[in-house]
Amino acid sequence: MSAADATRDDIFEILDAVKDPEVPVLSVVELGIVRGARVEGNAVTITVTPTYSGCPAMRVIEEDIRSALLSHGFGVIHVETVYAPAWTTDWLSTEAKQKLEAYGIAPPGPAPRDSLVSLTRSPAAAQRLRCPYCHSLETELRSEFGSTACKAIAYCTKCNQPFEVFKAL
Numbered sequence: 001m002s003a004a005d006a007t008r009d010d011i012f013e014i015l016d017a018v019k020d021p022e023v024p025v026l027s028v029v030e031l032g033i034v035r036g037a038r039v040e041g042n043a044v045t046i047t048v049t050p051t052y053s054g055c056p057a058m059r060v061i062e063e064d065i066r067s068a069l070l071s072h073g074f075g076v077i078h079v080e081t082v083y084a085p086a087w088t089t090d091w092l093s094t095e096a097k098q099k100l101e102a103y104g105i106a107p108p109g110p111a112p113r114d115s116l117v118s119l120t121r122s123p124a125a126a127q128r129l130r131c132p133y134c135h136s137l138e139t140e141l142r143s144e145f146g147s148t149a150c151k152a153i154a155y156c157t158k159c160n161q162p163f164e165v166f167k168a169l
Contacts, residue, residue, distance in 0.1 A: 003042040003074045011037040011044060014072050018064045021057045022148050023166075025103040028061055032091030035082065043076035044069055049087045051150055052169065089168045100166055101132040106154065108168035131156035132163055141165070 016029045028034050036047035046065055050058045062079045069077045089108040097107035106129050129139040136158035143153040152165045
């Protein structure tokens with residue numbers, strides 16, 4: 001396949017190999033960060049939406065996107081960041097949520113339907129969290145703040161394991 005002949009699906013397939021640096025079990029396509037791809041000659045424009053506006057991983061993600069496309073023959077690569085519509089965990093497929101759980105991160109529940117989203121008070125506090133290790137619902141939220149702003153920390157009282165929770169946004 002030449003860069004000029006590539007379709008949107010071809011590009012998404014290439015980018016499906018680009019993993020999220022904070023959650024390497026998921027690709028940037030599976031996360032829904034990659035929103036679109038346009039090819040014009042040997043140039044491609046990739047549209048991305050960060051999981052939240054201050055996501056520190058976006059610079060690495062953009063570099064990894066460029067690297068993947070360069071290795072497939074694209075000469076000019078533009079990465080365009082759009083913030084609307086805002087990214088939501090509802091864009092995660094059932095398969096992506098299963099991968100999160102298998103990785104040891106409780107997947108998010110449905111995103112809140114009100115217009116304001118808070119990274120400091122997660123919907124995880126209101127939902128029943130299922131332990132990704134033993135699948136028990138005997139869990140408790142320990143901290144609204146995890147290793148990244150999009151995760152919280154919970155604890156399973158059945159298997160005594162701490163685990164991260166992907167916040168529903």
